[in-house]
Amino acid sequence: MSTSTATPAPALLGSVCDVAGLKLGHHTDPRRPTGCSVVLCEAGAVAGVDVRGAAPGTRETDLLRPENTVDRVHAICLSGGSAFGLDAASGVMRWLLERGHGLSVGPACVPIVPAAVLFDLWVGDPSITPDAQAGYAACEAASASCQLQGSVGAGAGATVGKLFGTARAMKGGIGMASIRLHGITVAALVAVNAVGDVLAPVTGLVLAGSRDANGRPRSAAAALLAGERPASLLRGSATTIGLVATDAPLNKPAATKLAQMSHDGLARCINPIHTPSDGDVMFALATGHAKQAADLTWLGTLAAEVTTRAVLQAIYSATPWTQAGLPAIPSWRQLQRTV
Numbered sequence: 001m002s003t004s005t006a007t008p009a010p011a012l013l014g015s016v017c018d019v020a021g022l023k024l025g026h027h028t029d030p031r032r033p034t035g036c037s038v039v040l041c042e043a044g045a046v047a048g049v050d051v052r053g054a055a056p057g058t059r060e061t062d063l064l065r066p067e068n069t070v071d072r073v074h075a076i077c078l079s080g081g082s083a084f085g086l087d088a089a090s091g092v093m094r095w096l097l098e099r100g101h102g103l104s105v106g107p108a109c110v111p112i113v114p115a116a117v118l119f120d121l122w123v124g125d126p127s128i129t130p131d132a133q134a135g136y137a138a139c140e141a142a143s144a145s146c147q148l149q150g151s152v153g154a155g156a157g158a159t160v161g162k163l164f165g166t167a168r169a170m171k172g173g174i175g176m177a178s179i180r181l182h183g184i185t186v187a188a189l190v191a192v193n194a195v196g197d198v199l200a201p202v203t204g205l206v207l208a209g210s211r212d213a214n215g216r217p218r219s220a221a222a223a224l225l226a227g228e229r230p231a232s233l234l235r236g237s238a239t240t241i242g243l244v245a246t247d248a249p250l251n252k253p254a255a256t257k258l259a260q261m262s263h264d265g266l267a268r269c270i271n272p273i274h275t276p277s278d279g280d281v282m283f284a285l286a287t288g289h290a291k292q293a294a295d296l297t298w299l300g301t302l303a304a305e306v307t308t309r310a311v312l313q314a315i316y317s318a319t320p321w322t323q324a325g326l327p328a329i330p331s332w333r334q335l336q337r338t339v
Helices: 082-098 132-140 220-225 252-269 296-317 332-337
Strands: 023-028 035-051 072-079 103-105 108-110 115-117 173-181 184-192 197-199 206-208 241-246 281-286 321-323 326-329
Touching (some): 023 132, 035 082, 035 184, 035 241, 072 082, 072 281, 082 115, 082 132, 173 296, 184 296, 197 296, 241 252, 241 296, 252 296, 296 332
Parallel strands (some): 241 281
Antiparallel strands (some): 035 281, 173 184, 197 206
């Protein structure tokens, strides 16, 4: 596989908000690189999920199994902070409840908010994690025109290329992309915090990943094949989480299949993926605003493509991290300037 060379970042490729019925908001903690991102669908959207990583941190994923009763959710919460970050979903629930959004259960209203978290505790003070207040703040910031990506929200403390230790890592981030064809929109939002490298899917160019002795990204897979041994990684120390969304109408099994097919988009540009230290999770949302049926194979193909594009946008948009006394974590953009 090739290593990184100076390459201009492509233009922005769309937003998850291009799917009618969705809003996006981020909260980024000013004290250290961590935060949460919330996709709101207050009117409800059919949802599915597929968990591939071996160390996931999730909430309400069993509810999304196709055979289970509830099929609509009111938000998806993505968060840093490892398992502590699951608390952010409680703040999302409170925000929705205050506005009367949720599942009517007798006299009660229960907002349904599935969530997934990534591990960013090694970047800065690990005692600072997203909480319910952070989730609430992300909802307050949400809009249908949000274009923020990179080192914000759930992607603030994201890193990639940790197969040979965190000292060789680079910044990840959160990215998004969308495609509109034949009156149907498919979009993705992905927070990229992988153990593996992020590659350009056509050329195999290593955009961000494990760095060599000169501080340049190199192929971790090639290093393994050459006999280099990986670092001893903490289980659950990584994770790529995200969602795909469409305005096509889908039932719960179809939404589950859409989430499954979106993982192909991760595999095209992250290597290795779905490792014992990754907790990779992809949700799917279908708002039904398009009012026209779409072939699921076609939708899934688009979902995988926008997932790949969202991963690349996360890397292109990320910014470096530095803190006195600790090794710097460079970004793709920073290294491009030094070539």
